[in-house]
Amino acid sequence: MANSEPTCELHLRMAGQSRDLMLRLHGAEPTEDEVAGWMQDGSVIRLEVSEAGSHQVPHSMLVNFGSVAFAWLVPFSAGRNVMF
Template identity: 75%
Template sequence: MANSEPTCELHLRMAGQPHDVTLRLHGDEPTEDDVAAWMKEGSVIRLHVSETGTRAPHTMLVNFASVAFAWLVPYKEGRGIDL
């Protein structure tokens, strides 16, 4: 999976922060219901990601208790996202 293409982008706005964090997710794509449940439960979730600006996938723990809002976007190589 180290060289796999991302499956989607997860955009997060952390509470109290002025900017979004964009994570390219690798592996199984979560649903909006998954993300909503993580936020509601305040879960800490291990995600396999590559951040904008880097192509090396790695594991990141995300505390969804601190997420104010989030959205998923399909990933498309070249443009980065497919709106």
């Protein structure tokens, strides 16, 4: 997976924060229902992510979805010109 393209972007707004966190996800893309379940259950989920604007290999990140106020998924586009 070291050279794989991201499958989607996961945007998160953590409770008490005024800015969103954008994670470029690698591997299987979660569904909206999965993300909603993680938030409802307050789950800590291990995700494979890479940093925007870099060529770093994907790495694991643990996300506490119990602290997420809202979230949305966006298809990945290297040029950031995603049309909805």
